[in-house]
Amino acid sequence: MRLALAGDTMLGRSVAETLGRRPPEALVDPELVEIARDADLFVLNLECCISERGTPAAKTFTFRAPPAAVETLVHLGVGCVTLANNHAGDYGTDALLDTFHHLHAAGIAWAGAGANLEEARKPALLERDGFRLAVVGVADHAREFAAEDERPGIAYADLEQGVPDWLEDATRRESDATLVAPHWGPNMTSAPLPYMRAAARRLREAGATLVAGHSAHVFHGIEDSVLYDVGDFLDDYAIDPLLRNDLGLLFFAELGRGELRRLEAVPLKLEYTRTRLAGGEDAAWIRRRLRDACAAFGTELREDGGRLVIVSS
Ligand SMILES: [Zn+2]
Numbered sequence: 001m002r003l004a005l006a007g008d009t010m011l012g013r014s015v016a017e018t019l020g021r022r023p024p025e026a027l028v029d030p031e032l033v034e035i036a037r038d039a040d041l042f043v044l045n046l047e048c049c050i051s052e053r054g055t056p057a058a059k060t061f062t063f064r065a066p067p068a069a070v071e072t073l074v075h076l077g078v079g080c081v082t083l084a085n086n087h088a089g090d091y092g093t094d095a096l097l098d099t100f101h102h103l104h105a106a107g108i109a110w111a112g113a114g115a116n117l118e119e120a121r122k123p124a125l126l127e128r129d130g131f132r133l134a135v136v137g138v139a140d141h142a143r144e145f146a147a148e149d150e151r152p153g154i155a156y157a158d159l160e161q162g163v164p165d166w167l168e169d170a171t172r173r174e175s176d177a178t179l180v181a182p183h184w185g186p187n188m189t190s191a192p193l194p195y196m197r198a199a200a201r202r203l204r205e206a207g208a209t210l211v212a213g214h215s216a217h218v219f220h221g222i223e224d225s226v227l228y229d230v231g232d233f234l235d236d237y238a239i240d241p242l243l244r245n246d247l248g249l250l251f252f253a254e255l256g257r258g259e260l261r262r263l264e265a266v267p268l269k270l271e272y273t274r275t276r277l278a279g280g281e282d283a284a285w286i287r288r289r290l291r292d293a294c295a296a297f298g299t300e301l302r303e304d305g306g307r308l309v310i311v312s313s
Helices: 013-021 030-036 069-076 092-105 117-121 165-172 194-206 280-295
Strands: 002-009 041-046 078-082 109-111 124-128 131-139 177-183 210-212 232-234 247-256 259-271 274-277 300-304 307-311
Touching (some): 013 069, 030 069, 030 247, 030 274, 041 177, 069 092, 078 131, 109 124, 109 131, 117 165, 165 194, 194 210, 232 247, 232 259, 280 307
Parallel strands (some): 002 041, 131 177, 177 210
Antiparallel strands (some): 002 247
């Protein structure tokens, strides 16, 4: 299975305003869409709810996308989103339930959130040409959005305290391959914290074919089928001039039964509420940054027709 992987996709705030003025297809460049749709399945982290209801939670940033946002996802060929993150619950449980409704109506699966604890922890099962991929979503923040027995919410785990049994069990689930997508660690960091590396090792031992995290807003290095952070994909965020959260990557993972056969990435430029392929100096910066970040883990990078191929050490 050829899997496309992207990180934080925030379709609220100014992105929502853009969606009010322009068609849903306008948020992504046609060249990028063409490349993304080349995959059998596209999975990204939806860093907002999709609803017209609810009231914002008492926090600094709250993100709610209009129903039209789901058409942007459909246009990109997104087949599954992860909702275990610190923004899915920004507008309360009704808005989260609306999110499930809009995704379901569009034929998009989700993992990492549900109408109750059991549903939230249950992996999404995707099948393409007979190949079955389980997608597991988990977040180590925000605890206040955690699903409970009778309460909708996200799949929460305090990963600093280790990988809980339920998460290992979900990872071990019977499928041809398992993708675990943790939303973990602090924002605006350029490398994973020690507890994230420990959790990733544990998840790999439990049977994760691929671990692809997010939350930092910038991409991290790669080690043993672990993408500590895939970075951001689409948003309206302020740009850090050093960390360059406006320069990202779209990953492509070729999965076989229980193995990652090939991993490559295409450089992205996140413009304000619109994303396109990166070129020139931007692409060169991304290449250098990914090479250095991977080198820290002994992972090499080579180039193949404008794509960055990650070579396991
Ligand atoms: Zn987040």
